[in-house]
Amino acid sequence: MTDESAEPVESDAPVLVGDTRPSSTGPSPSSRLSHRIGWHILLSVLSLAVLAPLFLVLVNALSNPVRYGQASATRRLLPVDVQWDVFSRAFDEQNGAMAKAFLVSAIVTALIVVAQLVTSALAAYAYAFIEFPFKRLAFAVSIATLLLPMEVTVLANVRTIRDLGWVNSYQSLVLPFAAAGFGIFLLRQGFSGIPRDLHEAARLDGFGHLHFLVRIALPLTRPVVAAFVLVSTLLAWSSYLWPRMVITDPQRRTLPILLKDLSLTTAERSNVFAAAGLIAFIPVVILLIVFQRHIVRGLTAGAVK
Template sequence: MGPGDLAVYPPAVVPHHLTTGNFAAAARAVPLARQYLNSVLVAGVITAAQLLTSVLAAYALVFLPLRGRGAVFGVFLATLMVPWEAVIIPNYLTVSDWGLANSYFGLVLPFLASGFGTFMLRQSFRQFPAELRDAARIDGAGHWRFLWRILVPLNKPSLAAIAIYVFLSAWNQYFWPLIITRTPQMQTVQIGLTSLSYADAADPGLILAGVLLSLLPTLALVVLGQRFIVRGLTAGAVR
């Protein structure tokens, strides 16, 4: 809607004149395209890293003969009980001391591993039939081949559910990108939306246009991956 339609009371449900000017104006007010790209890169790297680390950790906890792996798994679960607010200051000081503030490394470094993904995949891997593992071993499959050629393809629903959850969480981050970045060119789209409201608070059309753009990836993920979310999150619930 244009400014005229937005100022009408009662508000119009359907705009009288369709316009794309709000999107262009939002992109001019803040570097929204660069911030959008930053969000895609950061969320994509965090998702890929957490999938990799969770797969390797869950495999070790289920299939490797490790002494005390129950206690190790308890440590992973304990990380889920620590609120993010309790560790954000140490993370900020560490990243700043390493000279990674206002960089992509600083944005993704504290989120490259997750106890949640390890927990979910451990529950899924525990349901894997022992007969298939024995058959793969007889055929000469080692740990690496068994993991990537057999186990991972058969656990796609759990991996997809974790990927969607991690991507949405990384995409919607606000506080960490706010404190670790210094310039608008390194900020994510969530910070850009807040800056947009300060840049031109009198025109809600710009803010709503930016919000719509930020919602598109999350909406697409939820719609396309809904069945994977349900199947993945219920894996391991019933023996």
């Protein structure tokens, strides 16, 4: 018989206990700090590379062109014989052509952006939420327009504009760009991130297609819309080739055409050309400041599901 009252036998064998210390799988604080410093240095160098030309243009605009041309290379890094009235002189150049060109560019750019936003939003909504025959083929054709350079069709389009009698008119500057394949693609990617259940629920609540687009789809994809508006504005504002082909009236010149004409002036007035370039660049800076927080979010919409 076994003795049930026997005491348990103690063992001297070592007991293995797991290491309960938290394991450090991420980078150490010092490596994270060095990584962050490296990125800051790289971004600083890239920022200087972008801002340096603008700074030199500002220096050229404020300097006396004759004395600036005679100064040494190191002296040209700062304004020489500053002329603060150069910006008002740029506006008064060619009997106030700068102000007229600024107004024409603003009107044309606004019309193009509004037209592209409307057409792109409608087409993108159809591709994202509506089922119809040859839907994928139609979307592929829309995207294929991005692969076709404007220079390929410019001569045929110019002939069409002349046949319609639209030379030197706003419609010749706006209508050829009323639709944009890039906008259709970008907004469609943004709309694809909206749950289908939300669309179906809205339809059950009586929302029509246009109502859902304006009240729900566009507000939910605000970063995408902002990014598209920014890109569309920059392209329309800086367009040169097409306006040069269809505009011959000096009163209808856009800013890029006027800047090209001012660049043909003599070296003694190069500061006026530089000042005009800075004036034309001001709206771009304002747009970048206003929309900068939406650019990355908008352009990467739909990339990760």
